[in-house]
Amino acid sequence: MGDLSRRNFLRGASALGCSLAASPLITPVTLAAAPGENRLVVIILRGAMDGLDVVRPLGDPMLGQYRPRLASRARDESFDLDGFYGMHPALAPLQGLWRDGHLGFAQAVSTPYRDKRSHFDGQDMLEAGTGMDVPISSVRDGWLNRLLQIMPNASSETAFAVGREEMKIVSGPAPVNSWSPDARLDMSPQARLLLDQIYHDDPLFRDTSVEAIEIAESLGVASGDSFGLSKDEMRELIRAQQQAGQAAVLADFAGRRLAEDARIAAFSIGGWDTHRGQERGIRRALDGLSQAILTLKGHLGPHWDRTAIVAVTEFGRTARENGTRGTDHGTAGAMVMAGGAIRGGQVFGKWPGLDEAALYGRRDLMPTGDVRAYPAWLMAGLFGSDAASLQTRVFPGLDLGRDPGLLA
Amino acid sequence: MSFRPDIAAIRFGEGLSPDVAPPTSVEAVMAGLRGPDRAAAAFPIPKFDSLRSKMQEVAELRRNYRRGRDGPDAEKLQDIFRKARGEYNRELLKSFAAGLGRSITTQDGFRERLARFWADHFTVVGKDALTRFAVPHYVEEAIRPHVAGRFEDMLVAVVTHPMMLNYLDQTSSIGPNSQFGRGGKRGLNENLARELLELHTVGVGAAYSQTDVRQMAELLTGLSANLKNGFTFRPRIVEPGAETVLGRSFGGGGPNIGDIHAALKFLATHEATAAHIAQKLATHFVADDPDPALVAAMRDRFLATDGDLAEVYRAMLEHPASWASFGAKVKQPIDFMTSTMRALAAPPAVFERYNRRKLTAYLGGPLAAMGQPWLRPGGPDGWPEEAEAWITPQGLAARLQWAMSAPSVVFRGLPDPRTFLDTALGELADERLAFAAKSAETRREGIGLVLASPAFQRR
Numbered sequence: 027m028g029d030l031s032r033r034n035f036l037r038g039a040s041a042l043g044c045s046l047a048a049s050p051l052i053t054p055v056t057l058a059a060a061p062g063e064n065r066l067v068v069i070i071l072r073g074a075m076d077g078l079d080v081v082r083p084l085g086d087p088m089l090g091q092y093r094p095r096l097a098s099r100a101r102d103e104s105f106d107l108d109g110f111y112g113m114h115p116a117l118a119p120l121q122g123l124w125r126d127g128h129l130g131f132a133q134a135v136s137t138p139y140r141d142k143r144s145h146f147d148g149q150d151m152l153e154a155g156t157g158m159d160v161p162i163s164s165v166r167d168g169w170l171n172r173l174l175q176i177m178p179n180a181s182s183e184t185a186f187a188v189g190r191e192e193m194k195i196v197s198g199p200a201p202v203n204s205w206s207p208d209a210r211l212d213m214s215p216q217a218r219l220l221l222d223q224i225y226h227d228d229p230l231f232r233d234t235s236v237e238a239i240e241i242a243e244s245l246g247v248a249s250g251d252s253f254g255l256s257k258d259e260m261r262e263l264i265r266a267q268q269q270a271g272q273a274a275v276l277a278d279f280a281g282r283r284l285a286e287d288a289r290i291a292a293f294s295i296g297g298w299d300t301h302r303g304q305e306r307g308i309r310r311a312l313d314g315l316s317q318a319i320l321t322l323k324g325h326l327g328p329h330w331d332r333t334a335i336v337a338v339t340e341f342g343r344t345a346r347e348n349g350t351r352g353t354d355h356g357t358a359g360a361m362v363m364a365g366g367a368i369r370g371g372q373v374f375g376k377w378p379g380l381d382e383a384a385l386y387g388r389r390d391l392m393p394t395g396d397v398r399a400y401p402a403w404l405m406a407g408l409f410g411s412d413a414a415s416l417q418t419r420v421f422p423g424l425d426l427g428r429d430p431g432l433l434a
Numbered sequence: 435m436s437f438r439p440d441i442a443a444i445r446f447g448e449g450l451s452p453d454v455a456p457p458t459s460v461e462a463v464m465a466g467l468r469g470p471d472r473a474a475a476a477f478p479i480p481k482f483d484s485l486r487s488k489m490q491e492v493a494e495l496r497r498n499y500r501r502g503r504d505g506p507d508a509e510k511l512q513d514i515f516r517k518a519r520g521e522y523n524r525e526l527l528k529s530f531a532a533g534l535g536r537s538i539t540t541q542d543g544f545r546e547r548l549a550r551f552w553a554d555h556f557t558v559v560g561k562d563a564l565t566r567f568a569v570p571h572y573v574e575e576a577i578r579p580h581v582a583g584r585f586e587d588m589l590v591a592v593v594t595h596p597m598m599l600n601y602l603d604q605t606s607s608i609g610p611n612s613q614f615g616r617g618g619k620r621g622l623n624e625n626l627a628r629e630l631l632e633l634h635t636v637g638v639g640a641a642y643s644q645t646d647v648r649q650m651a652e653l654l655t656g657l658s659a660n661l662k663n664g665f666t667f668r669p670r671i672v673e674p675g676a677e678t679v680l681g682r683s684f685g686g687g688g689p690n691i692g693d694i695h696a697a698l699k700f701l702a703t704h705e706a707t708a709a710h711i712a713q714k715l716a717t718h719f720v721a722d723d724p725d726p727a728l729v730a731a732m733r734d735r736f737l738a739t740d741g742d743l744a745e746v747y748r749a750m751l752e753h754p755a756s757w758a759s760f761g762a763k764v765k766q767p768i769d770f771m772t773s774t775m776r777a778l779a780a781p782p783a784v785f786e787r788y789n790r791r792k793l794t795a796y797l798g799g800p801l802a803a804m805g806q807p808w809l810r811p812g813g814p815d816g817w818p819e820e821a822e823a824w825i826t827p828q829g830l831a832a833r834l835q836w837a838m839s840a841p842s843v844v845f846r847g848l849p850d851p852r853t854f855l856d857t858a859l860g861e862l863a864d865e866r867l868a869f870a871a872k873s874a875e876t877r878r879e880g881i882g883l884v885l886a887s888p889a890f891q892r893r
Contacts, residue, residue, distance in 0.1 A: 072812075141644055144632050146815045190805055191812065192823050206828045209803060213838055217879040220870040221834070221886060227866075228888040230764075230825050238827040238834070296812075301603045301625055349621025350606040355628075387644065 061179040064332045064408040068292045071339035073299035077360025081131045085110035088380035092346040111373050116312035130370035136358040136393035143355035148340030153195035157423040167198025172420045174200035185290040186283045189276045207279040208266035211242035212249045273314030281325025302350035319364045331366035334404050356390035369434040398424050407433040435757035445893045447543025449773030452857045460751045466542035467582045473536035479529045481575040489564050492522050529570035535782030537772035548581040554816035556592045558601040569809045572597040585741035586702035596659035602626035609655035609673025627651035629814045635701040637710030653677040667691045708736035721762035722820045725755035761892035764821040767804035777858035803832035838882035851880025
């Protein structure tokens with residue numbers, strides 16, 4: 027074992043039980059200048075959120091006609107946003123943010139994805155950030171990764187993907203951390219050294235294990251202990267496993283990272299595919315979203331004012347309710363923006379109307395804006411990304427359009 | 435490259451075992467598949483239909499409890515209901531140990547792998563408390579009997595199965611102009627129709643449109659299921675009139691399940707389906723980006739035999755590309771787990787004795803941490819294939835954590851790591867790994883390193 031590098035040696039040493047706080051030498055400290063203090067959180071709402079139920083166009087008389095059951099009490103129970111739109115009551119915990127201008131929406135937006143209305147293709151395109159001109163299976167990286175590629179001073183600490191869900195939005199050549207809140211790594215120093223040896227010739231395993239160990243150490247969840255579970259530890263382990271996918275737990279983890287070195291975080295919230303019993307289903311999903319936003323705010327503290335959160339979904343749902351008190355896959359939908367950096371208190375986007383002729387395919391809300399333009403403008407404002415790079419590299423083929431003035 | 439016993443066992447089976455010799459030829463693999471299902475006989479998993487009376491019972495007790503929730507007997511009713519539900523779940527959870535027992539002991543590992551492949555191709559998730567753990571029982575009933583049969587038979591069994599009808603909302607889809615739907619209260623749901631085209635048969639790349647999906651949804655009306663009767667065909671909810679799917683017209687002569695069967699058979703033997711299934715099989719078994727010649731050979735065999743799956747597998751096993759580039763695939767977490775226990779020859783009885791807590795702590799939780807929560811794929815498209823989707827920092831950390839800890843937790847008396855290396859990988863082990871197995875400080879970590887090695891993680 028003559029080729030032990032210094033890093034390997036240090037990594038081995040760190041497993042001897044030194045606490046990380048007490049060992050600044052071996053913590054993977056990034057010496058490069060951090061990419062500023064602004065923060066961007068992207069939440070993928072998987073399953074197609076019904077934008078018409080979240081940001082309800084109460085001023086459009088067709089809503090009640092299309093949704094006799096779903097929208098029957100919409101006028102009474104919604105939180106009035108601007109006289110035309112009303113917010114779903116499950117987002118009530120965010121009313122204060124709206125009043126402070128820290129919560130906003132965009133309505134009638136979509137990715138360029140059209141017609142087949144498949145969750146998987148829709149999510150792939152949302153995360154790839156490309157248009158219909160590129161076969162989706164040929165895209166190997168996601169738009170947050172391409173943002174990192176053009177960000178000066180971005181390091182492997184800059185972006186964090188949180189949770190067990192695969193996040194294609196961050197995948198690509200720029201290094202990104204990813205971790206699930208319940209993961210640990212316990213191995214003896216000797217085993218780590220040997221692992222380096224057997225992973226030496228396999229780039230995927232080698233690079234990923236280096237990352238895994240670095241992340242586990244930086245989070246203080248690595249040890250050189252022998253593995254053995256007491257009853258209490260087992261109970262704790264099971265509890266952590268069960269909660270690991272919850273929106274608030276993901277946001278808690280993301281918030282902690284953002285309060286330290288991370289400037290970009292991404293995670294998913296599922297549960298939006300409300301083909302039936304939408305009243306109950308969407309309430310549960312919106313609860314998770316509002317908890318996630320408030321949890322992030324709690325951790326960010328003074329950084330909240332330099333933070334933008336954007337929650338996007340693969341497509342909207344049908345204008346009409348279906349036969350099972352739900353809605354089917356549609357086209358345009360809504361997005362949610364929050365954070366102290368946002369110029370909130372308004373619903374962005376052009377309302378296309380719900381007249382049958384105004385619908386997309388006489389069925390879905392017509393897209394009047396490109397969902398990608400919003401994160402693009404946020405990146406321009408938060409990270410100084412230039413328009414040319416945004417329209418060609420991060421979101422190839424995107425027309426940025428006029429500045430909607432998203433940032434305060 | 436051509437057939438090799440060790441690669442056959444690892445790439446097309448459950449891996450090497452100290453107790454079971456690997457297959458010796460393509461013919462031997464095929465003979466195993468054609469023969470009786472010995473693994474299922476040794477480790478039975480009840481078929482879904484046999485669970486129905488128990489399901490009804492639990493549902494009835496739940497109703498009683500809910501009705502009496504505010505009455506004087508509330509506590510007693512709750513106890514009775516909870517006890518019955520607990521018993522029911524314990525019964526269903528036995529399928530985890532049974533599945534593991536099959537993987538550890540089988541002579542016919544290809545069958546186990548195929549059963550998992552097709553269960554993934556026809557992914558369902560139990561959406562309520564009663565069906566949450568009933569997926570293996572659906573697989574036992576609708577998929578396993580057909581893994582070496584005709585694709586169309588499997589397709590019909592799956593698409594008419596209560597679990598699939600429930601998962602993709604077909605049970606609540608009503609023809610808007612049917613006798614039942616004319617009141618206008620309830621209507622069509624496209625979910626199953628869409629996935630049937632996109633995932634199950636012709637594939638998302640095929641030439642179909644929203645109109646085809648809609649027509650398919652209208653054609654599928656009538657398929658239904660309930661606890662009392664299981665699968666039912668309900669003429670009163672069938673959308674009247676003929677429907678055209680991919681240019682072919684079906685039905686029009688009044689409600690008839692034969693029209694749906696005809697459409698499923700048409701789709702099952704469609705050219706695009708042959709290409710889609712060939713691509714998926716090759717991607718699952720051989721490489722994330724399989725040799726187009728291999729895929730073409732499998733597609734052609736599919737078309738030549740009208741979807742005789744055994745013949746499609748044979749085309750795969752006979753193709754040189756299937757034996758080249760060993761290691762191109764990374765094992766999915768469940769495969770990593772089963773091949774570990776098989777290489778260790780862990781006694782299946784150990785797992786049969788586990789209660790739910792141990793099952794979660796030692797197997798279920800780690801599986802989820804590796805990115806593959808048991809019976810909980812993210813959507814109807816099932817689990818991803820690409821190595822990069824699994825070997826992420828947290829996914830690999832979970833594999834390492836489990837490799838280092840689980841073998842000593844689940845059974846006593848670990849083998850010498852050097853012997854284990856030979857058992858688990860034979861000639862596929864390299865020098866570095868032999869050195870690591872020899873140099874580890876403890877048996878536990880030596881075994882862990884062998885399991886964590888690319889040679890064992892890949893196939």
